[in-house]
Amino acid sequence: TQLLEQSPQFLSIQEGENLTVYCNSSSVFSSLQWYRQEPGEGPVLLVTVVTGGEVKKLKRLTFQFGDARKDSSLHITAAQPGDTGLYLCAGYNFNKFYFGSGTKLNVKP
């Protein structure tokens, strides 16, 4: 059972465009993390959100946690080729982390 659904699965855009990735669930999570992963490497933590309605900004990246703590979004402004990678959301509940299916982002120069 996939507790977290991510969309879209694939995204190919031009440099300079904006994009949003969604992470949705019917379950409530205590906290939610976003990671970025490059091929053959481990996931790198981007942010942890813990409070419903919370918004965090990391340079061109904006993360939002839904009011009910069931969903989250990642918005990238003016995407750059260096943003290319696999984006993963992970929710924490019942002493386990549940991963979304991932969004493969390709930013073309």
Next chain:
Amino acid sequence: DTEVTQTPKHLVMGMTNKKSLKCEQHMGHRAMYWYKQKAKKPPELMFVYSYEKLSINESVPSRFSPECPNSSLLNLHLHALQPEDSALYLCASSLSGIKTDTQYFGPGTRLTVL
């Protein structure tokens, strides 16, 4: 310091070999995890250790044997693996026991079983 280290970076082994993967963290985290990841897929949880005790085993075949010698170290012993076990093996750690827990991942070991 939010570093989790893993060795080796790459491992090639035959189906009759015995090998071990190592993971280390010095962040004072009390939960450690092993994940298996296939290309373009999310990590799949294998094992969770909490306070050096095995707390979760996700029905992993016995040819994978985890070990947690102390709070900083986590091993994964491999024996009689199959080619379909080839994957990226990731170790992670977290504080444990708090609602806002966050995992930090190591760089992974790329395992190829011939």
